[in-house]
Amino acid sequence: MSSDLPLNPALVEWNGHHGLPRFDEVKDADFSPGFNAALASHEAEIDAIANNPAEATFANTVVALEIAGDELSRISALFWGKAGAHTNETIQALEREIAPKLSRHYSKIGMNAALFARIDRLWETRKELGLTVEQERVLERHWKGFVRAGAKLPKIEQERLADINEKLAGLGARFGQNVLGDEKSWSLKLSDEAELDGLPGFLRDAMAAAARERGEQDGYVVTLSRSIIEPFLTFSTRRDLREQAFKAWVARGENPGETNNLGIVRETLALRAEKAKLLGYENFAAFKLDNTMAKTPEAVNTLLSQVWEKARAKALEEEASLGGLIAEEGKNHEVMPWDWRHYAEKLRQRMFDFSESELKPYLQLEKVIEACFDVAERLFGIKAVEVKGVATYHPDVRVFEVYDKDGSLKALFLGDYFARSSKRSGAWMSSFQSQHKLMLKNGRKGELPIIYNVCNFAKPAEGKPALLSLDDAKTLFHEFGHALHGMLSDVTYPSVSGTGVARDFVELPSQLYEHWLTVPEILEKYAVHYETGAPMPKALLDKVLAARTFNAGFATVEFTSSALVDMAFHADGPVGDPMAVQKQVLDGIGMPSSIVMRHATPHFQHVFSGDGYSAGYYSYMWSEVLDADAFSAFEETGNAFDPVMARKLKNNIYSVGGSIDPEETYKAFRGKLPDPQAMLKKKGLAMVEELTGSDA
Template structure:
């Protein structure tokens, strides 16, 4: 594909001067062709701002150095926010070509800043005399973040090593962009068209509707299409009675990024791992994992692996028990085959129906997307005193995107929230939260003081046919609550400096607000109010509600094995030296831990986007479990109070977790909320993996 280049060097004002509703960007005035020249102009302007800070003849102070750095590059930040939103949530050939060009260019730009000796000297001078500056806790955290940021990007290295590190970072940025694009291409290009009724055996009406809609989206006038969007592939694997079709679809789903040709990711993985090792060694670390974990709660690879392996043994044992039960169902039905990965969801659903006497098809009519969104907002209002109001006819980046104002108890606007809920071929898979603008209180060059957060959630739920409500699975509903928990972390932020606002925290702390928020989905009074039948409006029958709550830990072995195996492979990749064959390493790790043949990693290496599409969760996928220890213990505080909406605990939660961002140490933040560090047994109990004799275990 020809690389996209634009010679223009001006900036479309709509990219940087956001004049939409309450300061929202005017997405409708931005064209794809605007970005190339705008990036060049904004980077040049940022360079000039950095040089002004570095060459300031005055003695360095927090104001003329750190605050100046915090607000520098505002135009570049705005352009970047709009561009990376499009790259992830509504991309096209023009954006993808530009992404492959911009990712390494941005890396080169920030490497140049990291290697600015005069600038680092000013930051280093402040760091050396920090104890005499009378800094607040937040100011010291911000200063530390800037100082460590320079050091971790090579500021103390000799010039040749700095230049090599910059080249590595630039190359990694390009590899990460290409990795994600390859996965999206494999997802977009595969489909299984079904038309014969025999091929649809077992598929419920909601899934047939979604597959019919997908068929129209793929240009087919008739029939049904299975896609690799999780909102279709997972229910298809759960309900399809055609084992041959389940196998075909499953193998396509798990082969993303490993199909040979232009979209194959294995060479990218190998090169990425090699460059990460070299990067870590240049910075004085034994491994890339040691480098990444130095700035986290876990601190060391050993601490991470200890946690993962302690959970692994319990999860594997539970999964083998679950597999034996599924094998019993296979035998009952006269099947002459072992339980394979494409069988698990199908037989697990049958086992759940037998054990708890309800199925996903019985539950789904009670989980309307609209009602679950309302439930998210209601919980936030009851816990934190904020209210969401949808505003209509406001242009967003796609017609499906919805815009909400978030106001506090006094009615003051505190945030804007955008919800982008439906799957489409221009959107990468998964679900995530991000921001167009972070909260802060600093004075800006345009005369304004501070900004409210503009936060968005992206999900990939199946879009219903026109006139039909979107119905969610219980896992979908949890995903929506999870991502809104991240959104609240951004929207409730009350800090001074943007670099520590909202989710600007340690990677293994960032999942606490999101995973904790999931708990309120299954609070009985929330389900009773919002789990109502989409046709009759009747609440979920109490008997069904009790069954849903009783089944919360059903299939926990399978889910935990899926996750933990992925986290262990991630750590193995990043604690070794260079890797010759990534798939061989993956196989060795899975063999060593005794991975059941009936389960696969949640994210196999060639499509492990958390780890290889950028390095956000590289040597960090474990953080979901680390945060799960925190979230289970945190929700236990409400259970101990006897009220899921206890106002005292809610206030502590808001003030010490959701509002402080990275302005305080995460351990201090957690202890301020809970009074102690977490009890890991709470997490095992939540998963249903704690042994009876462990239930009275002491705090760790």
């Protein structure tokens, strides 16, 4: 990664609106020299801390580490933001290069003997240092980070670990790019009315817009964006086309050629297993779970397996009902995965007398965004104001100022809502800048959080509003819950700011926030018809609320099967044939043939595009135990916006980041650890025996 270009100041000196980056002044060619300069600068800072002749103190070692690498953090935030949300061939080539280089850089820091000696000395004497709870948590995070990076290993094993980490970084980058490559390269063009049969107007509009975005002058295209493929599978009456589209969707990452991910999966699992052994763990799952609420693979599998039995039984009941509909139509085929959504929609219409297409005109993107902000204002006292004319990394991105109840600026929030071929699939929250209160080298004290959400909703035709499904609306609330975790953060140290928490706790603020979407007073206010402005009729609202647990068996089977496969991959050693292991796990649990994993192995980006959720996909369910129990606290008061509970929620969950142990923060909010029964009740699954495990 060599370049003779000078460092572009816009990469590191963010002097845009309230400190936003000047996205319009950053070019792709700037990143290579920028990374070179920032890596060298950070290395010099690390050497100065490690070789400081003064005795190690919390200030000259831990605080110094907390504020070191500011330039690298800024360039990385800009680069990885673009790599995920608006990439191109130049960015992808650099991603393949920079991912391993960054891994080498951080491995070198983690194995710096002089630096670890200072951290280790502080850790051993921590009880004598007079540290606050947050400071001790920060020290613990650094000490454990060094140990998990191999600081205690012999030199030869450190070198091997660094090599493994570098290879894993490169593999993760390639995995995600391959999935995006398959998504970009496939589309199904439809033109005549027979091919469009059953498709409602909102979907036709989205497919027409997708066709234009892909350079088609007319017609409609089915793409592999979830916001198009799922409604197509739901509404299309053409079983042959549903099958064709579905098979392309689930084949991402498994197609022959350059984008096939199976070799990457195999190598990744082998390297992860070797890494865990080097660090003294029985397997990679044990390594990953050591620093979580769950603690052990056994605790995770106990939760997953007990939920699985209930979910599978429910899904088989649902499948039988769908089979009855097929028979009524005079057809004799089994329920296949490309049939499920189609017939589930028909069953929902019969059971609850409403359809997704009837509901969608009441779920405008604009109104759901307003609802997100309104709930935040009612619960936490913050107010969002949109700002026009601010340059961002793509014209679709919107900028909001977020103010606290005293009128002070609390955060900046960016919303990037529409699917495009330059964006990876899914939805996520991230930050350009995290909240903290430390004095920086440039003289500034603390920083304003700059948080962004990325979604993949179908972009409407020109002049028409974007209409969401109920699942889309939940996704928007979910990601905004993550955003609130970042924006409401009120800690001193960057490493424990916002979402800097245990992986199986991080989904609590997001999943909990979803509950407020279906609070009746929110739907009554914001679920208004996009043409007439009339509120959703009470009869329809009641049906929507009554149908909240409809199809719960299907949804839980989709998720839980993925989590069980993830755990199986990482609880053993190297895997020769990943798809054979996937099949073995699914056969062993009795996976219904009518349902597939939500994320099959070749496109399981949570697990293989980086290791964020590796041996950790279960955490959505772990957090679901927490979030269902947490919302029950509001239900028990009879007021979804109870001010006492809202204050406890803000002070103990949303604002403390990782500055306090998650078990303690949860108990401070709720008064006790969570009850899994609330989660099972929310899902509409039968009551089960007491679930065992660490905390859930």
